[in-house]
Amino acid sequence: MSPTEATLEITDVALTRGERALVAGLSFSVGPGQLALVTGPNGSGKTTLLRTIAGLAAPESGEIRYGGRPIAALEPEERGQLAYQGHFDGLKKDLTVEENLLFISKLRNSSDSVSKIMHGVGLSAFRDRAVRHLSAGQKRRAALAGLRLSGSRLWLLDEPLTNLDSAGRELVASWIGEHLDAAGTAVIATHLAAGLERPGSMLVEL
Amino acid sequence: MPLRSFKLVFARDLRIAFRRVSEWGNPLLFFIAVSGMFPLALSPDRLMMAAGEGELYGLQSLGIGVLWMAALLSALMGLDRLFLSDVEDGSMEQLVLSPAPLLSVVYGKLAAHWLVSALPLIFLVPILGIVYQLPAPALAMIAFAVFLATPTLTVLVAIGAALTVNIRSAAAVIGLIVLPLCSPILIFGARATVLALDGDAAAGPLYLLTSLAFLAVSLGPIAIAAAVRVGLE
Numbered sequence: 001m002s003p004t005e006a007t008l009e010i011t012d013v014a015l016t017r018g019e020r021a022l023v024a025g026l027s028f029s030v031g032p033g034q035l036a037l038v039t040g041p042n043g044s045g046k047t048t049l050l051r052t053i054a055g056l057a058a059p060e061s062g063e064i065r066y067g068g069r070p071i072a073a074l075e076p077e078e079r080g081q082l083a084y085q086g087h088f089d090g091l092k093k094d095l096t097v098e099e100n101l102l103f104i105s106k107l108r109n110s111s112d113s114v115s116k117i118m119h120g121v122g123l124s125a126f127r128d129r130a131v132r133h134l135s136a137g138q139k140r141r142a143a144l145a146g147l148r149l150s151g152s153r154l155w156l157l158d159e160p161l162t163n164l165d166s167a168g169r170e171l172v173a174s175w176i177g178e179h180l181d182a183a184g185t186a187v188i189a190t191h192l193a194a195g196l197e198r199p200g201s202m203l204v205e206l
Numbered sequence: 207m208p209l210r211s212f213k214l215v216f217a218r219d220l221r222i223a224f225r226r227v228s229e230w231g232n233p234l235l236f237f238i239a240v241s242g243m244f245p246l247a248l249s250p251d252r253l254m255m256a257a258g259e260g261e262l263y264g265l266q267s268l269g270i271g272v273l274w275m276a277a278l279l280s281a282l283m284g285l286d287r288l289f290l291s292d293v294e295d296g297s298m299e300q301l302v303l304s305p306a307p308l309l310s311v312v313y314g315k316l317a318a319h320w321l322v323s324a325l326p327l328i329f330l331v332p333i334l335g336i337v338y339q340l341p342a343p344a345l346a347m348i349a350f351a352v353f354l355a356t357p358t359l360t361v362l363v364a365i366g367a368a369l370t371v372n373i374r375s376a377a378a379v380i381g382l383i384v385l386p387l388c389s390p391i392l393i394f395g396a397r398a399t400v401l402a403l404d405g406d407a408a409a410g411p412l413y414l415l416t417s418l419a420f421l422a423v424s425l426g427p428i429a430i431a432a433a434v435r436v437g438l439e
Contacts, residue, residue: 054299054303055303056299056302056303056438056439057438057439058439076207076305076306076307077305079303079304079305080304080305082303083303084299084300084303086296086299087296088294088295088296088297088299089295089296090295090296090297090299090300091295091296091297092218092222092295092297093295094221094222094225094226095218095221095222095225099218099221103214103218104300106210106214107211107214107300107301107304107305107306108304108305109305130225146300
């Protein structure tokens with residue numbers, strides 16, 4: 001897949017949760033180097049949209065394509081180009097920070113150095129501590145370190161700034177900037193767009 | 207890649223299991239308590255009279271049934287956590303979305319679970335069999351039959367666990383789904399043990415247990431992977 005092809009296209013998508021219709025006729029596309037900020041009040045379907053783009057749920061109608069192919073039909077390697085960070089950190093509480101990150105790195109065939117990334121999120125001193133003993137903000141940092149390890153081109157982030165202190169928020173914003181500068185793509189759901197907005201970012205209101 | 211992700215998940219789950227001893231230790235203690243306490247509720251003299259034949263025959267054949275049922279029930283204990291813990295902390299989402307095939311992830315989880323829950327049971331069953339005065343050939347046979355039965359049991363219970371990840375207090379529901387499905391392994395496993403007790407050849411039920419194990423291990427994980435995927439929606 002060449003970078004120019006790696007565009008996320010959402011065409012006429014309708015989403016429901018249970019019996020309730022959330023979104024109808026939603027269309028937008030984000031290409032390499034672009035950021036889409038999905039905003040809206042609580043319960044407007046931001047999380048459902050992100051989970052649907054990730055392929056965890058199917059849309060009620062409409063099409064979601066990445067690199068020209070339906071999201072559900074991606075090959076395993078192409079699926080590796082996509083990273084999703086939801087409300088949950090996706091870390092095992094009984095394993096240490098380092099063990100969790102090593103697992104993600106091996107699962108994702110990452111070539112990045114785990115200790116360098118731990119240093120980057122300020123968790124070097126906590127590498128041997130079980131995740132259950134970390135604070136909520138530290139867990140979030142560790143989860144985002146895992147995202148960074150994945151080396152994926154399309155980031156789908158659901159409220160990535162939750163629980164982070166101001167230094168953490170700045171760190172995430174700078175990572176997103178680096179990701180976009182490296183021709184990555186990002187779709188970020190947040191009820192507070194401030195702090196993540198960049199020149200040229202697209203606003204999708206639900 | 208499939209083998210690599212199998213090994214990764216297998217090693218991860220084993221490591222977690224060693225840090226959460228109570229999760230797999232409690233079912234084993236439950237098995238010891240149930241099968242060890244059962245004789246206290248029996249009247250041995252009446253059992254001997256009822257059996258008529260050898261003095262111990264009544265206790266022994268009852269013990270075989272008790273051991274198999276207790277093993278079955280202990281396998282059901284705590285199994286609602288098998289997939290739920292991964293779903294709750296979001297790591298299942300990450301596994302499903304990773305490039306690793308979900309099927310090899312499921313095999314890795316099942317293999318790790320079998321190792322920590324079923325393997326100790328295989329050694330415990332013959333030890334508890336001594337309580338029921340089972341002779342050596344029957345002890346060896348029950349250990350071997352439990353060894354053949356546990357892969358099927360693990361897969362069946364995992365299907366129940368995967369189908370109920372969205373249900374609150376799933377443990378009881380898993381029992382209702384899985385227990386009836388376990389009746390073939392209960393029948394063949396107990397039959398093999400009784401045959402060994404009588405000094406007869408037990409090949410027939412052992413073949414059936416083995417074929418059930420192959421069937422469960424080859425097809426079950428496909429159903430489990432599909433159920434996990436649906437459970438995440």
